[in-house]
Amino acid sequence: MKDPLSFDHRPDLVLGKALREALDPGDAPVFIARVLAHAEHVRVASWDVVLARWARTGVAAALVVALAAGYFVGRATAASPRPTVSDVLIAPPAHPAEVEVVLASVIGNN
Amino acid sequence: MADPQPPQPVARIAQQDEPDLVARAVAGERAAFGILVERYAGVARRVARAVLGNAEDADDAAQDAMLSALVKLDQYDARRPFGPWLLRIVANAATDRRRRRSVRRVEPLDVGLTAGGPRPDTTAERRALNQRLREALAELPERRRLAVVLFDVEGYSHGEIAAILGIPEGTVRSEVFHARRRLRVLLADWKEEA
Numbered sequence: 001m002k003d004p005l006s007f008d009h010r011p012d013l014v015l016g017k018a019l020r021e022a023l024d025p026g027d028a029p030v031f032i033a034r035v036l037a038h039a040e041h042v043r044v045a046s047w048d049v050v051l052a053r054w055a056r057t058g059v060a061a062a063l064v065v066a067l068a069a070g071y072f073v074g075r076a077t078a079a080s081p082r083p084t085v086s087d088v089l090i091a092p093p094a095h096p097a098e099v100e101v102v103l104a105s106v107i108g109n110n
Numbered sequence: 111m112a113d114p115q116p117p118q119p120v121a122r123i124a125q126q127d128e129p130d131l132v133a134r135a136v137a138g139e140r141a142a143f144g145i146l147v148e149r150y151a152g153v154a155r156r157v158a159r160a161v162l163g164n165a166e167d168a169d170d171a172a173q174d175a176m177l178s179a180l181v182k183l184d185q186y187d188a189r190r191p192f193g194p195w196l197l198r199i200v201a202n203a204a205t206d207r208r209r210r211r212s213v214r215r216v217e218p219l220d221v222g223l224t225a226g227g228p229r230p231d232t233t234a235e236r237r238a239l240n241q242r243l244r245e246a247l248a249e250l251p252e253r254r255r256l257a258v259v260l261f262d263v264e265g266y267s268h269g270e271i272a273a274i275l276g277i278p279e280g281t282v283r284s285e286v287f288h289a290r291r292r293l294r295v296l297l298a299d300w301k302e303e304a
Contacts, residue, residue: 009268009283015293016262021236022243023156023259025165031155035147035173039140042180 129188136183147176150193153264154200160259161204163248167211168204175203194266194274201256201274208252246296250289257282258289 025031134142154175159168179186179199186195247255256275260266261282268286272279 011262011265012290012294015258015290015297016265018239018243018297019247019259019293020156020263022240022247023159023263024152025155025159025169028151028155031169031173032144032147032151034169035151035176036140036144038173038177039143039147039180042177 128192132183132186132188132192135180143180146192146196150176150196153193153197156263157197157200157256157259158204159244160247160255161201161252162208162211163244167207171204171207172200174207175200178203191270194270197260197266198274198276205252242296243293246293250292251285253277254285254289257285258293261286262290 128146131142131146135146151172154172155168158171158175159165162168162171175196179196182199186192247259250258253275257271260271260274261268266274268279268282271282275282277285
């Protein structure tokens with residue numbers, strides 16, 4: 001054992017051995033057998049399990065996105081109803097006749 | 111006392127085959143997981159006991175941690191050493207269990223015991239020394255306890271302990287220093303006999 005106040009970067013073998021003895025619980029085979037027996041009931045997160053987990057998450061996310069998209073599309077459609085036939089006939093033309101066309105028509109008539 | 115044998119820390123004997131063992135365990139080969147359990151059972155139980163004090167609780171925590179590690183094996187980065195990854199899970203499991211435990215089972219430390227006491231010449235005295243050491247360890251802050259056990263008992267480097275505990279390397283050095291200063295007082299008589 002070293003000077004109690006030294007700052008040593010190497011393991012203290014005496015202290016380490018004493019602590020190891022103090023902390024050693026013994027019965028290692030019993031413990032290992034116990035862990036392995038419980039491990040039989042644990043499902044390892046293999047690649048197919050991970051994929052399945054992601055697949056479930058993906059399906060849930062897709063459902064949410066589809067519902068949200070449907071909602072917004074529905075709102076947009078309701079805000080701007082389709083024009084009726086009479087609306088189209090009564091409405092002024094989108095592009096008024098240009099001056100050149102009107103003049104040519106008048107001159108042509110004369 | 112005879113010269114102490116160098117410890118056989120898991121960190122030093124870690125095998126190069128661990129990424130392969132992990133891959134096989136993930137693929138469902140329980141024998142591969144069994145090898146890992148055998149290799150790390152000792153250190154996992156000691157680390158858990160350093161946190162919890164009580165041997166039964168420590169074994170429960172170590173078992174929970176190993177089963178948790180089995181479930182999370184796909185998250186293990188094979189480029190890094192397996193031991194620190196597992197011990198981080200062990201330390202967390204033990205800490206969680208200690209927080210949940212409503213009654214602290216470790217008796218408070220008798221301050222007089224840390225001042226030395228009779229030399230442990232016999233088995234009974236050695237058992238008493240072990241008990242005193244556990245009590246002295248229990249008096250330390252948890253992080254300090256883990257740092258000194260991982261460094262002096264298990265042989266992990268300061269950097270590896272920093273990774274396990276999630277603290278800076280300089281803090282690990284400080285924790286080991288303070289823990290040693292406390293525990294060495296207890297072992298002073300033993301040192302003279304050795």
